[in-house]
Amino acid sequence: xxxxxxxxxxxxxxxxxxxxxxxxxxxxRIMEVCGTHTMSIFRHGIRSLLPAGITLLSGPGxxxxxxxxxxxxxxxxxxxxxxxxxxxFGDLIRVPGSEGSLATARAAGARVxxxxxxxxxxxxxxxxxxxxxxxxxxxxxxxxPTIAATLLQAERLGITNFLIxxxxxxxxxxxEALLSDPELQVDGxxxxxxxxxxxxxxxxxxxxxxxxxxxxxxxFEPADILAGLLSLIRQINEGRPRVDNCYTRAVxxxxxxxxxxxxxxxxxxxxxxxxxxxxxxGSGLVLQxxxxxxxxxxxxxxxxxxxxxxxxxxxxxxxxxxxxPPDCPLxxxxxxxxxxxxxxxxxxxxxxxxYYRYSGHKESRHRQPETTN
Amino acid sequence: MKANSxxxxxxxxxxxxxQNLISxxxxxxxxCPQLRDLEDCAVLGEFAGRIAMSTDSYVVDPLFFPxxxxxxxxxxxTINDLAMRGACPLALSLALIIEEGFPxxxxxxxxxxxxxxxxxxxxxxxxxxTKVVPRGxxxxxxxxxxxxxxxxxRVEISGKRARVGDAVLISGTLADHGITIMSCQAGIAxxxxxxxxxxxxxxxxxxxxxEDSGGVHVLRDxxxxxxxxxxCEIARSSQVGIIIEEELLPIRxxxxxxxxxxxxxxxxxxxxxxxxxxxxxxxxxxxLQLIRRMxxxxxxxxxxxxxxxxxxxxxxxxxxxxxxxxxxxxxxPLPRIC
Numbered sequence: 001x002x003x004x005x006x007x008x009x010x011x012x013x014x015x016x017x018x019x020x021x022x023x024x025x026x027x028x029r030i031m032e033v034c035g036t037h038t039m040s041i042f043r044h045g046i047r048s049l050l051p052a053g054i055t056l057l058s059g060p061g062x063x064x065x066x067x068x069x070x071x072x073x074x075x076x077x078x079x080x081x082x083x084x085x086x087x088x089f090g091d092l093i094r095v096p097g098s099e100g101s102l103a104t105a106r107a108a109g110a111r112v113x114x115x116x117x118x119x120x121x122x123x124x125x126x127x128x129x130x131x132x133x134x135x136x137x138x139x140x141x142x143x144x145p146t147i148a149a150t151l152l153q154a155e156r157l158g159i160t161n162f163l164i165x166x167x168x169x170x171x172x173x174x175x176e177a178l179l180s181d182p183e184l185q186v187d188g189x190x191x192x193x194x195x196x197x198x199x200x201x202x203x204x205x206x207x208x209x210x211x212x213x214x215x216x217x218x219x220f221e222p223a224d225i226l227a228g229l230l231s232l233i234r235q236i237n238e239g240r241p242r243v244d245n246c247y248t249r250a251v252x253x254x255x256x257x258x259x260x261x262x263x264x265x266x267x268x269x270x271x272x273x274x275x276x277x278x279x280x281x282g283s284g285l286v287l288q289x290x291x292x293x294x295x296x297x298x299x300x301x302x303x304x305x306x307x308x309x310x311x312x313x314x315x316x317x318x319x320x321x322x323x324x325p326p327d328c329p330l331x332x333x334x335x336x337x338x339x340x341x342x343x344x345x346x347x348x349x350x351x352x353x354x355y356y357r358y359s360g361h362k363e364s365r366h367r368q369p370e371t372t373n
Numbered sequence: 374m375k376a377n378s379x380x381x382x383x384x385x386x387x388x389x390x391x392q393n394l395i396s397x398x399x400x401x402x403x404x405c406p407q408l409r410d411l412e413d414c415a416v417l418g419e420f421a422g423r424i425a426m427s428t429d430s431y432v433v434d435p436l437f438f439p440x441x442x443x444x445x446x447x448x449x450x451t452i453n454d455l456a457m458r459g460a461c462p463l464a465l466s467l468a469l470i471i472e473e474g475f476p477x478x479x480x481x482x483x484x485x486x487x488x489x490x491x492x493x494x495x496x497x498x499x500x501x502x503t504k505v506v507p508r509g510x511x512x513x514x515x516x517x518x519x520x521x522x523x524x525x526x527r528v529e530i531s532g533k534r535a536r537v538g539d540a541v542l543i544s545g546t547l548a549d550h551g552i553t554i555m556s557c558q559a560g561i562a563x564x565x566x567x568x569x570x571x572x573x574x575x576x577x578x579x580x581x582x583x584e585d586s587g588g589v590h591v592l593r594d595x596x597x598x599x600x601x602x603x604x605c606e607i608a609r610s611s612q613v614g615i616i617i618e619e620e621l622l623p624i625r626x627x628x629x630x631x632x633x634x635x636x637x638x639x640x641x642x643x644x645x646x647x648x649x650x651x652x653x654x655x656x657x658x659x660x661l662q663l664i665r666r667m668x669x670x671x672x673x674x675x676x677x678x679x680x681x682x683x684x685x686x687x688x689x690x691x692x693x694x695x696x697x698x699x700x701x702x703x704x705x706p707l708p709r710i711c
Contacts, residue, residue: 009692010694014694044697358697358700
């Protein structure tokens with residue numbers, strides 16, 4: 001066995017599962033914060049191995065899902081301009097705004113290209129100097145450093161036709177906002193591996209202390225996730241909440257200071273709207289004043305218009321872990337992976353999409369019998 | 374670029390330029406007598422058995438990729454569609470829609486590839502058509518092939534015939550074609566020897582059916598939508614459940630790595646030279662041994678079984694012993710952000 005295989009073998013995972021079953025003494029509710037955790041839990045069938053007393057809730061950790069309609073509308077508005085090429089991460093293109101998505105804009109003639117990194121978008125700008133290449137800069141602390149590095153590269157090369165629409169978000173502020181909600185009943189937090197590699201395991205300490213919440217930083221392989229869950233259950237049993245770093249091969253206590261410096265150099269914190277959660281103070285990343293010439297909204301004179309959440313959509317409650325996807329009246333009927341309404345159904349990593357794809361629950365529990373008038 | 378090195382609208386006019394293209398390029402490589410006659414259609418003669426017919430259009434981007442090109446895909450794809458119903462392919466048509474300005478050298482490469490694949494497969498292009506559309510109205514080159522074949526009277530292969538207790542086999546490694554194309558599109562160089570698996574399967578199927586005494590129930594090539602989508606279609610048409618073991622799935626390590634990098638699930642990526650076989654459990658070993666002796670089946674593996682209850686559902690037993698449902702592909706496979 002080599003690489004990731006070692007973390008997905010039954011020899012490694014079976015003892016962890018047994019230990020989790022042995023250790024669980026009372027029902028616990030654990031929130032996995034990261035969309036990649038949600039995906040991995042479904043993909044490896046981890047829920048099917050866990051005892052019934054463990055409820056896993058999916059938090060606001062899918063960057064595509066929490067991007068609000070107002071930002072999607074801005075991306076679409078930019079896409080509709082004749083001189084603009086949108087260069088975007090693939091899973092953003094189906095996300096619905098209040099009037100269509102980047103995919104529908106593309107079908108109507110807009111130029112929307114899928115790229116795999118912001119650097120690819122910059123290359124596209126170099127190849128097509130006559131067009132304005134706009135990169136929708138969504139993501140958390142994980143993607144922000146590469147976006148910042150790309151922008152600095154554009155500056156070094158004197159490229160003037162590369163723009164971003166800053167829509168990045170930071171995780172600690174969102175977690176703080178979630179945890180301060182008295183209705184949220186969570187015993188433990190499975191903290192995101194990639195984000196923690198940047199911000200460091202210590203970033204969760206204030207949360208653990210203030211809310212007496214058990215935290216475990218975990219990687220994305222089955223053995224990583226199971227080890228994280230086991231740590232949380234043990235902490236809950238001991239009644240001593242702390243931050244346990246179960247992903248030491250990638251995450252340090254302090255994180256990656258170079259990457260954080262890059263973020264700070266290019267971006268400044270600002271209040272930011274999260275789909276389903278509303279405005280969270282200080283949770284967004286906007287461009288520093290001196291990089292304003294890269295600001296797509298400014299250069300293209302596109303306003304960020306406030307939008308309303310789709311009617312009946314319970315994505316906000318699902319992101320907060322208050323409801324499971326089948327508790328939403330739209331789930332599986334009006335809202336499916338092919339025709340998503342809420343953000344959680346759109347991305348592969350969205351809670352509802354993952355639930356729909358892997359769990360076998362295809363219909364809302366609240367489906368009303370049709371009435372005749 | 375010189376005027377005579379690209380396709381112009383004249384080449385599709387039916388006039389002199391068209392005739393020059395046909396005689397100077399197409400007939401240089403495609404040498405079947407019926408085609409050379411340049412009649413309005415080909416008359417094939419008499420055959421004993423039921424006629425099978427299939428058509429498919431090819432719009433792959435890029436046109437040339439590691440392991441193949443659009444011409445190879447167009448020949449193999451239609452041959453394989455015929456083979457999946459147990460048909461022995463007899464003849465193919467070849468229709469091209471070419472965008473004005475398309476390089477003649479690329480067209481020649483594609484036609485040479487079509488000819489080579491036909492020769493290797495022992496199937497001829499017996500009729501064809503060429504249209505040229507103005508620049509911007511197509512993306513370089515689109516190809517359609519239609520094929521006809523003969524099904525022996527005793528063969529009854531269908532996606533509706535999977536039965537409880539049957540074994541599920543795959544003739545080789547998964548996702549090679551899909552990941553090759555996706556990484557070409559993404560501009561990502563994959564380490565290791567990853568190429569499209571495009572190849573004809575009619576010989577493998579022929580050998581299989583020759584030895585078969587009714588134990589083979591379903592043959593399907595898991596092309597677009599990949600293994601997962603194809604299994605879901607079979608489970609629904611046959612009204613059975615299917616369980617697949619992740620540990621048994623043959624996937625090249627480099628393919629797995631690339632899938633993780635781009636954020637794609639290999640179970641949903643296209644294969645262009647693999648055959649899913651559902652047969653009675655008793656003959657599974659013999660089938661495996663037989664196809665593993667053939668080059669196109671050397672990585673064949675038993676991957677799962679058909680089960681009672683859970684009608685229409687396909688589930689995967691994961692490597693760690695968990696279980697998850699496999700759903701058909703929704704929309705396009707999209708790479709993830711991180």
